[in-house]
Amino acid sequence: MALSGLFLCTFLVVHLLGNLQLFQNDGGVAFNLYSAFMANNPLIKTIAYVNYAFILLHIIDGFYLAAQNRKARPQGYAKVDQSKSSSWSSRNMALLGTIILVFLIVHMKSFWFEMKFGNMPVTTIEGQSYKDMYSVVVEAFSQPWYAALYVVSMFAIGFHLYHGFASGFQSLGIRHHRYTPAIQNLGTFLFAILIPALFAAMPVYFCLKNL
Amino acid sequence: MILDAKIPEGPIAEKWTRYKATIPLVNPANKRNIEIIVVGTGLAGASAAATLGEMGYKVKAFCFQDSPRRAHSIAAQGGINAAKNYSNDGDSVHRLFYDTIKGGDYRSREANVHRLAEVSTAIIDQCVAQGVPFAREYGGLLDNRSFGGVQVSRTFYAKGQTGQQLLLGAYSALSRQIGRKQVQIFSRHEMLDVVIIDGKARGIIARDLITGKLERHFGHAVVLATGGYGNVFFLSTNAMGSNTTAIWKAHKKGAFFGNPCFTQIHPTCIPVSGDHQSKLTLMSESLRNDGRIWVPKKKDDSRKAVDIPEEERDYYLERRYPAFGNLVPRDIASRAAKERCDAGYGVGSSKMAVYLDFSDSIRRLGKDVIEARYGNLFEIYEKITGEDPYTTPMRIYPAVHYTMGGLWVDYNLMTTIPGLYATGECNFSDHGANRLGASALMQGLADGYFVLPITIGEFLSKDIRTKAIPTDHPEFEKAEKEAQERIARLMSIKGSKPVDHFHKELGKVMWEYCGMARNAEGLQKAKKMVQDIRTSFWKEVIIPGSADETNQELEKALRVADFLELGELMIDDAFDRNESCGGHFREEYQTEDGEALRDDNNYAYVSAWEYKGDNQAEVLHKEPLVFENVKLVQRSYK
Amino acid sequence: MKITLKVWRQQNGKTPGNFNTYTLPDVSEDMSFLEMFDVLNDELIRKGEDPIAFDHDCREGICGMCSMYINGRAHGPLTGTTTCQLHMRHFNDGDTIVVEPWRASAFPIIKDLMVDRSAFDRVIQAGGFISVNTGNAVDANSIPIPKEDADKAFDAAACIGCGACVATCKNASAMLFVSAKVSQLALLPQGQPERHLRVKKMVEVMDEEGFGNCTNTGACEVECPKGISLDHIARMNRDYLVSNIVD
Structure with missing residues (x-):
């Protein structure tokens, strides 16, 4: 869980950096070049497959752990008060993970599937034709329900990583009285707040723009 | 009967070494066929069971707690003494020996105490090797503190949890042997009787505290390490479950009870x-x-x-x-x-x-x-x-x-029943009339790690041809039937008062008349009161539920029934001892400024009481205490 | 003060249980939580009813026998405290308190609030020791141990094996308990020879016993009456990884 999770965290950073091209005010040129690069570069393609594998592993492992943990306490307590002993996020990783999974399916269907197998509009940049991912994204994000789904999902990712990032280090046995607080802060401010916020800003931006 | 303490010959400092060198041994092949029962898993019991297992004996260990790690040794706070002289303050084996004899107000046996002081150093080594995290100095070496009644710093400690750390050390050694199948553990089991066959202790009757079932267990020898009986006072620092049942049953089967009235008030x-x-x-x-x-x-x-x-x-x-x-x-x-x-x-x-x-x-x-x-x-x-x-x-x-009194044992830690041993707090041997701080842990581990596993060879070496006795032997049957009947009788009373009611009454009487200060008149009065409480207990106690299931009230009742008998013996013993010594303070015998006044001419002996049957007076035997290496003086801490 | 107790009653491991409600009109603030149960049981016994079975022994917070899940928390509302050390002054007049047994498939219920924690013993038997026979030890001061390491080892060794970590963990994981022993011995020079073997064996038995997995919620550390730190879990994770990579 820790290894796959932390790998996915790094993926998230790369993904975000790329997607920030959406904010370039160039009618989507930079973004379309970026998405073409991502779709065709052999190295990226390999990494992408590793990434899919980690996602699958993370999902399967997650369900397996949840099932095992449920088995470890077949009869629950009538009254449980864990508010003082653990964070809400840490107790709801499976729920948050499931929300993220649903999001992931919608997300992959909208963009990844379309890019690979769909009937994409085409745009021309410097004489070459490219699949116009930019307009697909802008169109999708302009729909309020779609933007809302994204925002909710980014909250889920934020909470998931609020616990998950630091937890990954703990599971790998990386803990030090001086550095662990820094890891926790990184998890909170970068992975739980900044990254999901920037991701969420994209649909919000295009949705508002369209209103 | 003349009590033979079997003290080896020779100068005090050489007795143990010489004795160890000459004690008969059991060879490894025979050890495999010899079974030993150890009751109790505190410091004395766990260390004995572990060591006997390491030596190759087949061991069965019993405790009433849910895990051997919870025995009440765990609650000892302060520390453990050892004559290491790491503090370079003039400590030595002799000084520890002397302090212990003097601290015990000259009512303990010299040879046993000297041996205790001798093995004390090895205990620290053993515990450190097991990973017991004693307090250390910045240089990485062990730290010491001082304790009451001595003028050197010889107490090793682990914050205020020394007993816990030592017990967990012994528990880990025991667990290792359980893992190796050298020791079989019976937790949540309470010993209800010892089985004597042809004059030797050959097993026990134990009650499974979950199912209520009575079980018979055979052993070539039986080691009791069941702790003290301070709960006779109801209120004490003992754990709620600490009890006298095992040693009291052994006493009723023939093991003499030594110095029952010596109680330490902390x-x-x-x-x-x-x-x-x-x-x-x-x-x-x-x-x-x-x-x-x-x-x-x-x-x-x-x-x-x-x-x-x-x-x-x-x-x-x-x-x-x-x-x-x-x-x-x-x-x-x-x-x-x-x-x-x-x-x-x-x-x-x-x-x-x-x-x-x-x-x-x-x-x-x-x-x-x-x-x-x-x-x-x-x-x-x-x-x-x-x-x-x-x-x-x-x-x-x-x-x-703490109770300094307990089953009388000889130098081998064997009671007056051949093959029945008593170690740690449940024997009488090392602390005389008053125990020094940090010495209980020392004694428990000394007995369990270093003394009993060796001295038991003396008995077992003669028993190598004895095959395991089947537990359908008539003596097993008889002992189980007696336990069964006692339980049935208790369950059938169906009175109106809970066990605690009687236990509290008993405790009040014991504390008032047989506690920190005693006098002849009060003791006589108390004897009658204890008898009355006992009578009403057997008429009025109520135990809900049945005996064939988990029944904590029944457990308590069985224990309190024995306390009610032991209490009377403590009173008899206190009444007999017309002197003040250590924790036994008879108001009639004090100096002008209120200090204890010993009478060495008439009372320099161990009282060893022999049980003669229900409602019959116990018979007092005396083991004279001979002091060859210390001079008897009035203790002065001024 | 007046206290209402909702207590889990269960005749034995085979029968289903349910909550019973009891009202105690006159509870003293100075009572411990268990002494309140003594008073209640005294009353029940006098009425000829079955008293509530619960584990307890030393009643000074060190034997680890007491084990009640009180108002949704292991050992009740006070941190760093076992049930036996919890006093009624921490409750209010008129409170209703829900009391349940530890719940975990590795800790089957015996009766009422008593559970079987022998799984812990079996984990220790698998490797929670240093293999040194009696009499084989060298002089204690021939093994100098930096004070800091000794203190850390002590902090781990302070575990009382009560099972609050399992009880409170949403996954019923025993990682804090197991890691406390693994870590104590891993911190000491005496523990090095068996370091890798120990962690593997203990984790293996821990899994066999049916404890859940650690998801680092950290609840165990908070509810542990002895304040055993998550540092030890990290150390065990590290050792476990290393031992699997190395061997």
């Missing part, structure tokens, strides 16, 4: 807060290293402690015993507290408490140092009383803590 316990009180909590003696004990100089002074100015405080221990001050032995500190409270100087709402004050030490050393030394004890205190000892002095009062 001076620093948290006072009783009300009728609901179920047990008393000790505050380690180590606190007296840095805490000063005082009461107001004015009677019935109801000011808060901090409001009483220095010159109106009576540091009575420092006043009476300038040489040892707050570190006088336990019996002396306890009696001095009782004396002040009885005279009307007590503090707190009950007026049955004195102050233990750390303000001087906090000023001198800083709060951090005090916290590092005693933090966990201060926490315990605050939890129980709701008061902060860093700012308000602790209120303390003496409470029953």
Whole structure:
């Protein structure tokens, strides 16, 4: 869980950096070049497959752990008060993970599937034709329900990583009285707040723009 | 019958070495076929079971707790003595021996005590090797502290949890043998009787506390390590389950009971807060290293402690015993507290408490140092009383803590029943009339690791041809039937009062008349009272539920029934001993300034009581104590 | 003060249980939580009813026998405290308190609030020791141990094996308990020879016993009456990884 999770965290950073091209005010040129690069570069393609594998592993492992943990306490307590002993996020990783999974399916269907197998509009940049991912994204994000789904999902990712990032280090046995607080802060401010916020800003931006 | 302590010949310092070199051995092939039962898994029991298992014997270990790790040794706080002389303050085996004999007010057996002092050093080595995290200095070497009744620092400790750490060490050694299948563990089992076949202890009857089923277990020898019987007083620092049943049943089957009246009252316990009180909590003696004990100089002074100015405080221990001050032995500190409270100087709402004050030490050393030394004890205190000892002095009062008496054993730790051994607190042997602080842990581990596993060879070497006796032997059947009948009788009373009612009544009588101070008249009165409580117990007790299931009330009833018999013997013993010594203070026998007055001419003996049957007077045997290596003097800590 | 107790009653491991409600009109603030149960049981026995079975022994917070899940928390509302050390002054007049047994498939219920924690013993038997026979030890001071390491080892060794970590963990994981022993011995030079073997064996038995997995919620550390730190879990994770990579 820790290894796959932390790998996915790094993926998230790369993904975000790329997607920030959406904010370039160039009618989507930079973004379309970026998405073409991502779709065709052999190295990226390999990494992408590793990434899919980690996602699958993370999902399967997650369900397996949840099932095992449920088995470890077949009869629950009538009254449980864990508010003082653990964070809400840490107790709801499976729920948050499931929300993220649903999001992931919608997300992959909208963009990844379309890019690979769909009937994409085409745009021309410097004489070459490219699949116009930019307009697909802008169109999708302009729909309020779609933007809302994204925002909710980014909250889920934020909470998931609020616990998950630091937890990954703990599971790998990386803990030090001086550095662990820094890891926790990184998890909170970068992975739980900044990254999901920037991701969420994209649909919000295009949705508002369209209103 | 003449008691033979089987003390080896030779000069005291060589007895054990010479004896070890000549003791008959059991060869490894035979050890595999010999089964040993060990009852109790405290320091003495766990260490004995583990060591016997390591040696190759087949061991069955029993405890009534849910895990061997929970035996009450775990609660010992302060430390363990050893004559390592790491502090370079002149300590030696002889000095530890001498201090222990003197601290015991010359009522213990020289040879046993010397052996204890000799093996003390190996205990520390063994425990460190097991990973027991003793306190250390910055240089990485072991730290020592001093304890009451001695003038050297020889006490090794692990914060205020030394007993816990030592027990977990012994438990880990035991667990290793359980994993290796050398030891079979029976937790949640209570021994109800010992089985004697052809005059030798050959097994036990135990009750499975979950199913209520009685079980028969065979052993070539039986080792009791079942701890003390302080719960006869109801309120004590013992665990709720600590009981006398195993040794009492052994006593009734022929094992003599040594010095039953020798009870240690620990001076620093948290006072009783009300009728609901179920047990008393000790505050380690180590606190007296840095805490000063005082009461107001004015009677019935109801000011808060901090409001009483220095010159109106009576540091009575420092006043009476300038040489040892707050570190006088336990019996002396306890009696001095009782004396002040009885005279009307007590503090707190009950007026049955004195102050233990750390303000001087906090000023001198800083709060951090005090916290590092005693933090966990201060926490315990605050939890129980709701008061902060860093700012308000602790209120303390003496409470029953340890029983020096126990089954009489010879030098081999064997009782008067061949093949039945008693180790640790449940025997009488090493502490005389008063135990020094940090010596109980030493004795438990000495017996279990280093003494019993060797001395038991003396008996077992003659038994190598004895095959395991099937448990359908008539003696097993008889013993089980007796236990069954006793249980059935208890269940059938269906009276109206819970077991605790009788236990509390017994405790009150014992504390009042056979506690910190005793006198002939009171003891006679108490004897009658205990008999009456016993009679009404057997008429009026109520035990809900059935005997074929988990039934904690039945467990208690079986234990209290035995306490009700033991209590009377303690009273008889206290009545017989017309002197004051150690924890046994007979008001008729005291010096002009209120110190204990021993009578070495008439009472330098171990009382060993022989059971003669229900409602018959027990017979007193005497093992004369011969002192060849120490001179008997009146203990002085002035 | 007046206290209402909702207590889990269960005759034995085979029968289903349910909550019973009891009202105690006159509870003293100075009582411990268990002494309140003594008073209640005294009353029940006098009425000829079955008293509530619960584990307890030393009643000074060190034996680890007491084990009640009080108002949704292991050992009740006070941190760093076992049930036996919890006093009624921490509750209010008129409170209703729900009391349940530890719940975990590795800790089957025996009766009422008593559970079977022998799984812990079996984990220790698998490797929670240093293999040194009696009599084989060298002089204690021939193994100098930096004070800091000794203190850390002590902090781990302070575990009382009560099972609050399992009880409170949403996954019923025993990682804090197991890691406390693994870490204590891993911190000491005496523990090095068996370091890798120990962690593997203990984790293996821990899994066999049916404890859940650690998801680092950290609840165990908060509810542990002895304040055993998550540092030890990290150390065990590290050792476990290393031992699997190395061997």
